[in-house]
Amino acid sequence: MRYSIDHTSAVPLHVQAENLLRQLIAEEQYQNGKNIPNEVDLAEMLGISRTTLRIAINKLVFEGLLIRKKRAGTKVAPGAVSSKSNNWLSFSQEMQLRGIPIRNFELHVSWELPDKNLASFFNISLDTPLLKMQRLRGRPEEPFVLFISYFHPRVGVTPDDDFKRPLYELLEQEHGTIAALSKEEISAIGATELIATKLSVQEGSPILFRKRYVYDQAERPIEYNIGYYKADSFVYTVESTR
Amino acid sequence: MRYSIDHTSAVPLHVQAENLLRQLIAEEQYQNGKNIPNEVDLAEMLGISRTTLRIAINKLVFEGLLIRKKRAGTKVAPGAVSSKSNNWLSFSQEMQLRGIPIRNFELHVSWELPDKNLASFFNISLDTPLLKMQRLRGRPEEPFVLFISYFHPRVGVTPDDDFKRPLYELLEQEHGTIAALSKEEISAIGATELIATKLSVQEGSPILFRKRYVYDQAERPIEYNIGYYKADSFVYTVESTR
DNA sequence: ATAGATATTATGTACAAACATAATAATTTT
DNA sequence: AAAATTATTATGTTTGTACATAATATCTAT
Structure with missing residues (x-):
């Protein structure tokens, strides 16, 4: 044995x-x-x-x-x-694509001051800058998703980090921060002007909107992440047992 | 005692x-x-x-x-x-409403022949009639959701069943069928003409679309359920731990 | 009074031993 | 060959027993 x-x-x-x-x-x-x-x-x-x-x-x-x-x-x-290690992403019900090869492009990383909601979630003051990461996923001619992430200062990510790596691997291996709990909210919205432009769709067309709140083992907030998914490109799957 | x-x-x-x-x-x-x-x-x-x-x-x-x-x-x-009966639903991540009192109305129950997909999921022939239940949820002036359910003949539900009761309680107590596993897929779509009419929205406006496949303990299919949720009325929440 | 030792309490861990039961396989009977 | 019976197998249920351990309460000596 x-x-x-x-x-x-x-x-x-x-x-x-x-x-x-x-x-x-x-x-x-x-x-x-x-x-x-x-x-x-x-x-x-x-x-x-x-x-x-x-x-x-x-x-x-x-x-x-x-x-x-x-x-x-x-x-x-x-x-x-x-598989205890892979559990997190598959368990976190990552969006699933219909077999289309995708990549990230238009990656933007910057420091930004939080609004009231962000400050409240991260439990920080309004003058504490947060690292903001924004990226488009899909193909340049056909973007599928717009992601925006904010990280708690405690995590220690900077614009120098290699955001091309899988995110939770980066957090764990480079910053010793383990994402242990996530809460997500999914809804449908009509594309705003900004989103319509980014995703090359008409304003008002259906978008799958996801918020994700990520916490570490001690349930301290580490990331706030939102995603705008072009309708019909993505399906969100959930499996649950009683 | x-x-x-x-x-x-x-x-x-x-x-x-x-x-x-x-x-x-x-x-x-x-x-x-x-x-x-x-x-x-x-x-x-x-x-x-x-x-x-x-x-x-x-x-x-x-x-x-x-x-x-x-x-x-x-x-x-x-x-x-x-409350045992509520357990399943909260576990299955039922859609959450923003504190608005809701009720079911426009309940339709009928027998219908399956299409290829349904027949394949239920593993039955194309000439086996299935019980179909359709209902609107919300307020009559302001419907929020359109649900459509199909049940496997094995379950034994009929139009005489009291569909005003919580569904999984009905299945369990009246038909001895326990919903033990569910798989869900969530996406955003634009409202078709039918859905637009039912939900009183404009054609093409964003709709949260959910498919749910429900199985019993032996993993036999028992229900196929789809839901069309008016955008902004519903948020789908998922919590997951590593 | 206060620090330190001791007892108490309720959960935590672990074992051995039976018998029940559902699903299948093997056998016997018709 | 089909139907009925029986055996087998692996999980399901249940008990009794014992000692470990963490947190609190109580007592005791300084």
Whole structure:
């Protein structure tokens, strides 16, 4: 067995088991509908009791990552993209494009003073400058999305950062800030003049509008991000289990 | 004790305990930060083992309704409005209205033959009639949403069902079908003529469009539901943790 | 009085052991 | 060959038991 449990560790056995199961879930063989080992065997393999193992499995079932069926066994839920590290973006329900090759262009980074809403969200004064990043995504002849991001000064991003890298990777690796919680609001609006120009559409035409509030593990605000998506170009997908 | 457990019932003890706890949670005294009885006492009061009780408590802790703290005891999470029937909807990220009183009107229920997409989703033949339910939500002078639902024949809903009841409660209590998984797609579109008429807006004006695919625990399709939301009336919120 | 030691309390972790039950597989009977 | 019966398998339920641990309360010695 590649996976094993450390009985001398301070980490509870059921937590260790949970982590191992998350690794299992990420394995290709189990993504394809194959049952994970049965409880009795797995408990024995890991050297823990079935009761303890079940605590771990229960949690993942609650999370919707595993599906149990009497006699049939336990398997990974279809669409459970687990993988603890990648979780965030797929879980954060990133917009999905219809197979069109996209890239970023027209990247603008600058310092800007917050308005009242921003200052309130970031809990800073109105004279504290924030880093603002604005970019268009799509193809130059056919832009799809306009993104605008603001970062809390605490994060420490500057115009010198390489914003061509995946954003949450940049925050994590260069600034040690881990995005742990996000709240999003999605609505439809008519394109304003500015947006119409940027996205090359008619004023008033339908736009999918998304706000995203991002927090770190301590629930401190780290980013405010808004996106304007050209209608019909993007679909937002959400999957939820009871 | 007002609450008690039926040891002869086919309903598992931990499920009964879970339900009792949900009632407890709804009680005013516990909404105000008072600890619920401790595990050992409560288990004895209910006549079940502490282990079994913990299965129930665990689930509610996972749902965020209860908060446990060593030595301090277990109390109801602030803002936990429990109520089992509401659970699913809040979990499924139902659209949120801006504090406007709404009701359903113009309810239409009929049998209809599926198109290719519907037949494929439900995995039925093109000549199997499906129950179609269509309704407007909002105020008669100001409709906000147009919903259209199709149900798999297996579910057993008929035009005689009381569609004024919460839908997932109806499915669960009257037809024993539990909605366990939903996939949603959200996009922005311009209002078609039909939608423009129904929602009293101009043709082409921005509409938030949502498709929802609902499955039972065995991942069998049970409902296909689409919604057209008038722009600016609705915001779709999503919260996700890493 | 106050710092420090000690007891208490309620949750946290973990095990072993049974029996129940649903879904399937294997076998027997018609 | 089809239908009915039986066995098997893996999860589902439940109990009893024991010790660990964190937070608080109580007592004790300075």
